Amino acid sequence: MATESETLQRSGRFQYAEIRGKAFEAILIAATLVGLVALILLFGFMFFDAFGPLSASLEWYLLFFSTLVAPVSAFTLYCRRNPAARTANARASAAVFGGLVLSLAAYIVLRAMSPYGPLVYLITVSSMPLSVAVYGRYTENSYFVGPAMVLAMLLAIVWTFGSEVLLFPLLDAVFGLGNDLLGGVPVLGSVPVPVGRGLLVTAIAVGVPTLALANSVLRRRTSRAGILAVFAVLGLSAAGTAGLDQLIRPILEVLPIWSAYAGVIGLPVTGILALLITRQRGMRAGITAVVAVVGGGLAVVAIASAVSMDPSLWVVLFFGMGVPTAYVVGEAVISDRDGRVGVAGPFVILGGILVGAYLERLLSVTGPDSWVTPTLLTNSWNGLTATEAGAYPSIVGSIMIVSFMALMAFPVGVGAAIYLEEYAPDTGWKGRLTNLVELNIANLAGVPSVVYGLLGLALFQNLLNFAPGLVFSAAATLGFLILPIVIVSAQEALKAVPDSLREASYGMGASRWQTIRSVVLPEAVPGILTGTILALGRAIGETAPLIIIAVPTTTFTTPGGLFSSGAAVPLRIFSASANFAPEYRKGVVAALAIVLLVLMLTMNAIAIVIRNRYQQ
Amino acid sequence: MSEPDQETQAGSTDETGNSSLIETHVTSDTSVDTQGENPTSVVETRNLSVYYDEEQALDDVNLDIYEQEVTAIIGPSGCGKSTFLRCINRMNDLVEAATIEGELRFRGTDIYGDNVDPVALRRQIGMVFQHPNPFPKSIYDNVAYGLRVQDETVTDEIVETALKRAALWEEVKDQLHTSALDLSGGQQQRLCIARAIAVNPDVLLMDEPASALDPIATSKIEDLIEDLTSEYTVIIVTHNMQQAARISDRTAVFLTGGELVEFDHTTTIFENPADDRVEDYITGKFG
Numbered sequence: 001m002a003t004e005s006e007t008l009q010r011s012g013r014f015q016y017a018e019i020r021g022k023a024f025e026a027i028l029i030a031a032t033l034v035g036l037v038a039l040i041l042l043f044g045f046m047f048f049d050a051f052g053p054l055s056a057s058l059e060w061y062l063l064f065f066s067t068l069v070a071p072v073s074a075f076t077l078y079c080r081r082n083p084a085a086r087t088a089n090a091r092a093s094a095a096v097f098g099g100l101v102l103s104l105a106a107y108i109v110l111r112a113m114s115p116y117g118p119l120v121y122l123i124t125v126s127s128m129p130l131s132v133a134v135y136g137r138y139t140e141n142s143y144f145v146g147p148a149m150v151l152a153m154l155l156a157i158v159w160t161f162g163s164e165v166l167l168f169p170l171l172d173a174v175f176g177l178g179n180d181l182l183g184g185v186p187v188l189g190s191v192p193v194p195v196g197r198g199l200l201v202t203a204i205a206v207g208v209p210t211l212a213l214a215n216s217v218l219r220r221r222t223s224r225a226g227i228l229a230v231f232a233v234l235g236l237s238a239a240g241t242a243g244l245d246q247l248i249r250p251i252l253e254v255l256p257i258w259s260a261y262a263g264v265i266g267l268p269v270t271g272i273l274a275l276l277i278t279r280q281r282g283m284r285a286g287i288t289a290v291v292a293v294v295g296g297g298l299a300v301v302a303i304a305s306a307v308s309m310d311p312s313l314w315v316v317l318f319f320g321m322g323v324p325t326a327y328v329v330g331e332a333v334i335s336d337r338d339g340r341v342g343v344a345g346p347f348v349i350l351g352g353i354l355v356g357a358y359l360e361r362l363l364s365v366t367g368p369d370s371w372v373t374p375t376l377l378t379n380s381w382n383g384l385t386a387t388e389a390g391a392y393p394s395i396v397g398s399i400m401i402v403s404f405m406a407l408m409a410f411p412v413g414v415g416a417a418i419y420l421e422e423y424a425p426d427t428g429w430k431g432r433l434t435n436l437v438e439l440n441i442a443n444l445a446g447v448p449s450v451v452y453g454l455l456g457l458a459l460f461q462n463l464l465n466f467a468p469g470l471v472f473s474a475a476a477t478l479g480f481l482i483l484p485i486v487i488v489s490a491q492e493a494l495k496a497v498p499d500s501l502r503e504a505s506y507g508m509g510a511s512r513w514q515t516i517r518s519v520v521l522p523e524a525v526p527g528i529l530t531g532t533i534l535a536l537g538r539a540i541g542e543t544a545p546l547i548i549i550a551v552p553t554t555t556f557t558t559p560g561g562l563f564s565s566g567a568a569v570p571l572r573i574f575s576a577s578a579n580f581a582p583e584y585r586k587g588v589v590a591a592l593a594i595v596l597l598v599l600m601l602t603m604n605a606i607a608i609v610i611r612n613r614y615q616q
Numbered sequence: 617m618s619e620p621d622q623e624t625q626a627g628s629t630d631e632t633g634n635s636s637l638i639e640t641h642v643t644s645d646t647s648v649d650t651q652g653e654n655p656t657s658v659v660e661t662r663n664l665s666v667y668y669d670e671e672q673a674l675d676d677v678n679l680d681i682y683e684q685e686v687t688a689i690i691g692p693s694g695c696g697k698s699t700f701l702r703c704i705n706r707m708n709d710l711v712e713a714a715t716i717e718g719e720l721r722f723r724g725t726d727i728y729g730d731n732v733d734p735v736a737l738r739r740q741i742g743m744v745f746q747h748p749n750p751f752p753k754s755i756y757d758n759v760a761y762g763l764r765v766q767d768e769t770v771t772d773e774i775v776e777t778a779l780k781r782a783a784l785w786e787e788v789k790d791q792l793h794t795s796a797l798d799l800s801g802g803q804q805q806r807l808c809i810a811r812a813i814a815v816n817p818d819v820l821l822m823d824e825p826a827s828a829l830d831p832i833a834t835s836k837i838e839d840l841i842e843d844l845t846s847e848y849t850v851i852i853v854t855h856n857m858q859q860a861a862r863i864s865d866r867t868a869v870f871l872t873g874g875e876l877v878e879f880d881h882t883t884t885i886f887e888n889p890a891d892d893r894v895e896d897y898i899t900g901k902f903g
Contacts, residue, residue, distance in 0.1 A: 427712045500749040506710060508811065509739030510765040518761070519751055 049590030052369035059365045067356035068349070075348045078341070088332045088342030094609045095324040096346035101602045103320030105399050106265060107313055112396045112558035115260035115312075116252050122264055258304075258311040262297055266319040270294070273327060293323055371591035380556045381572070386583040389576070391592055396558040397471065397551075397567030398599060402540050404475035404562065405482070409535070412479075413486030414528060416441075420487070421494040422516055438491075445484035452481040453548025460549065468550035471559045471566035477545050482535035489531020493524040525614045533607040540600050543570040569596045655682035658819055658849045659704055663718035666699050666708065666874070673699040674874035676718070681819070686841060686850045688864030688882065690857055692897065696874030697853040701821050704851065705741040706734040723818070739766055742812035746824040748804035750796035750811070755779075755788050758796045758807055762815035774814060782810035783840050802833025809840060813848065820844065822852040826859065838863050857898060861886050869894045 048054070079086040110118060252260065270293050278286030300318045304311035325346075332343045360367055379390025420441075424434040456477030460466045466473055497520050505515040546568055547553075553575035555567040573592045576584050659681040666674040674696045681687050689697045699708065706727060708714040719726050727737055739762075750758050759778050760770040775792070779785040784806040788799070796807055805825055812820060822841070826834040841850055841863050854860050860867050861882060868879040871893055878885060878894045889895045 425712065431712075498749075500745060500747060501751060503707065503710070503743075503745060504749040504751065504808070504811075505761075505765075506707065507705065507738060507743035507745070508762040508765060509735055509815065510761075511735050514765045518765070523752060 046590045046593055049586050050371050050594045052371065052587070054368075055366070056368035057366040059363070060360065060367050063356055063359055063363075063365055067359065068352035071348050071352055075345055079345065082338065082342070084336065084339030085342030086339075088336055088339035089345035090342075091328050092325070092332070092343040093346045093349075094605075095328040096321065096350070098606060098609060099321030099324045100317070102606070103265070103316050105602075106320060107261070107316040108392075108396050108558075109399055109403075110261060110264060110316075111312075112400070113561050115257065115264050117561070119252060119260045119263045122267065126268075258301055258315050261312045262301075262315045262319065265316050266293075266297060269319045269323050273323060276327070293319075296322070371587040372594055373591075376588070376591055377595070381554050383554070383579060386581060386588055389584070389588050391569060391572045391595065393555045393558045394567045394569045394572040395595065395599070397555070398540060398569045398596075400471050400559055400562075401474045401478065401566055401568060402536065402599075402603070404471065405479045405539055406532075406536060408476060409479035409483050409486055410532060413483050413532075414490050416483075417487045417490030417494060417528075418516060418521075421491050422512065422520065441484050441487050445488055447484075448544075449481055449542050450544045450548060452477055453545030455480060456545060456549045466563075467565070469546075469552050469565050470563055472562045473549050474546055474551050474566045474568065475562075477549055478539045478542055481542060481545060482539045485535040485538065486532055489534065490524070490528045493527025493531065494520060496527055497523045522614070526611045529607050529611040529614075533604050536603050536607070537600050540603065541570055541596060543568075543574050546571055547574070569599065655685065657681060658683050658723060659851070660721045661700075661703075661718065662721070664700075664703065664720055665717040666696070666703060667715045667717075668711070669713045672874055673714075674703070677874070677876045679868055679876060679879055681849060681851055682866070683849050684845050684847075685865040686845055686852060686863055688860035688867045689851065689853045689870060690855065690860045690867060691870035692872060693855070695870040695872050697855075697870050698823050699874065700870070701743075701823050701851060701853050704819070704821055705738045705743055707738075707743065709734055739815060740818045741821060742815065742817035742819070743821040744805070744808050744812055744823065744825045747828050748801055748808055750799070750804050750807050752795065752797055754793045755796045755799070755807060756792040758811050759814045762811060766815060768815070778810040778814035779807075781813055781844070782806045783836060783843075784810055800833070802829050802836060805829060805833070805837060806840065809837075809844075813844070817848065819849045819851065822850065824853055824855060827855065834859075857886075869897065871897065 075089075079089050270290055273293060274286045274290050277289045297315060297318055300314050301311040304314045329343045332340045359365075373387075375388065376390050377395065378392050379388060380393050381390065382388040420434065420438060424437075425431050426434065456473055460470070460473040460476065461468055501519050501523065502515055505519045506512075510518070546566075551566045551568055551571055553571045555565065559566050569592060573589055573596065576592060577589050579585060579588075657680040659679075661677050661679045664674055664677040664679075665672065677700060679700075689700060691697050702708045703716060703720055704722070704727075708716065716728060720728060722737065722741070725732065742762075751761060753761070756775055759775045763770045763774065776785060776789075779788065784803060787803060788807075791798075796804065799807060805828075809820075809825070825841075826837045829837065838859065841852065844850055845865075852860075852864065864882045866880065867882045867885040869877045869885065869889075869891075871877045878889060878891045880890075885894065886898060889898065
């Protein structure tokens, strides 16, 4: 007995093993601490340089804590005990702050590009698929609606964006030929070429859908109202598509500019809201909501005009932030008995900020000597006076570049990933080819960004003779850069969908496409979005490729569209860091870095919100 | 059964009339119609062999599955039971390494013929898997999935009938629109059966449907399978010999190497097997 109990005591070999284990644990803790401390130091320095918190007076801190920190902490504590309120709080915060940031981003981009162009594109690009959807409601065989909507959208995109490049030169050539050959015919000769091509495109755009519709109506009797609605929408779409620069634009440009903003932001928001409410509470509630939203928008315009302000920004904020907030808050108050208090969360924060700012001015308290000021956000660059320096064109440029980049890279990347995971063969020489392609894509994810810059330079400037530093070239170059990351992460997400689900779907007699669309993709969306978050985060901070393709570091005007000279916040930081005056290198650079981080975090937050919705 | 037969319309020769005349070498030494019935065979295999790359999984299998019966397929692990089952609805097509030789006829049509669409075939041959695999959708959408992918109209009645037939309706009728993943394992498996029978298939394949379930859930599934034979032909793979003895009309015994050793009425297999190896396997000497 004595020998047995001795072996259980801490001594000899066991003690050594225990010490070794403890030492290993201590090393791991040290590694974690080193990483944390390095990050805290980095962000701490940046934060101090950007906001200058030491220069604020004690009173300011008192004010700060009493108006903002204390109420927000109290509310957070309350929400921790009530999970329903926490959910409602998260939803309301997403609506308020997401809506605010997105509205502001949309507003400044639209202002840079002039909202009339996007409004025309919105009408033309969306009306064709919408008309197909409406048509699908009135036919029995509606299986074609999905593909037809995609096709119509692609057609409309090609038609509107590509018409200048693809269609009109062709039509001009045809009309020119017609004029040469039939110059004597007075009717044709007197038609100016733009009007002629407009007429021809209109004939195609109205004629083809009308013929298709007439064909199906003749075969099956449908209700007269339905047919009329389809004709109206088709006619509108055709007019929009055809008369891109002949018909709609001059009419629209007569309208006040706020109505263009209201159209671009308000139409989709109102449409989504109407769909949501109609689905939940029926047609009557949906119509009421639309009437309320439109009335609210007009009221905002009336009030803004009455106090002689430009209503544009307020209209954008109303539709982009006010309507989603009202929807979330309304839904919580009506149906969420336990969590309805939670929707107050964002308003506690907003109210705290407003009251704090008001009291700060009223009591003339000395605040921190911050570099993150309205001047920085709204001015253009000033290289001589640091307090006058602003990064507005760069912020607009960054938002434009990153959104167009995401629009280009996301469908291509996810599409490639779906092909490689779900369709590409695994065995034989084709399988080896697939493996080779996958290996290369994985390697491309690690290629230095400078190399992608050279690719963009070679492709856009040397080969296609584009002007240097266009928004389009920058977006496409960064798109190439993140494409492998998007593909690899989407592939991982698709791989994580269990095969048993695919088998279940095939076993039910689903085709491969049905399996992918209704089983695999919904399961993979959260994973795909997680990968995309990482890719977007990498792209927004990229500097080297933009330098290579000669995006200007200093601009004084915002980019006017896809094919005008771009600008980007990381380039702004890069060039500001070379300024001779120390306040640029310390304060302005740090403040710009904060702006960049906020841009990145906003995008991540949007992606996380979408991801969480899909995971429910 | 007045099930419309898509495969025969696809242009292959109709050999249903001859099928009962062809006796396999396994069934020839016992009289098939001991119970005085004259069953029609739904699925017939002739010299069916399956290889995964170089490895042989099924060796020259000749087997007839009869209408409205439960046919159990038993055998030790790796004997090709599941492979055989997956040949019947061409799920092995999803395994690129698999090559199939010989003939497999479903109601007279060689399903590995050129004109046969595996998707159309799977619409007539439903399948239930070893582990419950409901889609991460609502219960209603799970049952409606087959109808939707087959472009058929989904009505609440069809969903209700399928759930009732799968003996699940009473338990889930108040939560049709909650996630199917919230159900227990046994309920999930019955949902998978409801999902499979909602599209009214001809044959139902079951790959060890109760192996991941507890005894109570298992007995519910077994009762259900017996009820289903009034309308469906059921082929069930199981490693549980008692289960095969309880629920099946006929039993096929596969042994290692993918060889079909014996196929006969279940009572014969369990009481008086012809092959010594089957007796050894059934009495638990190996496997």
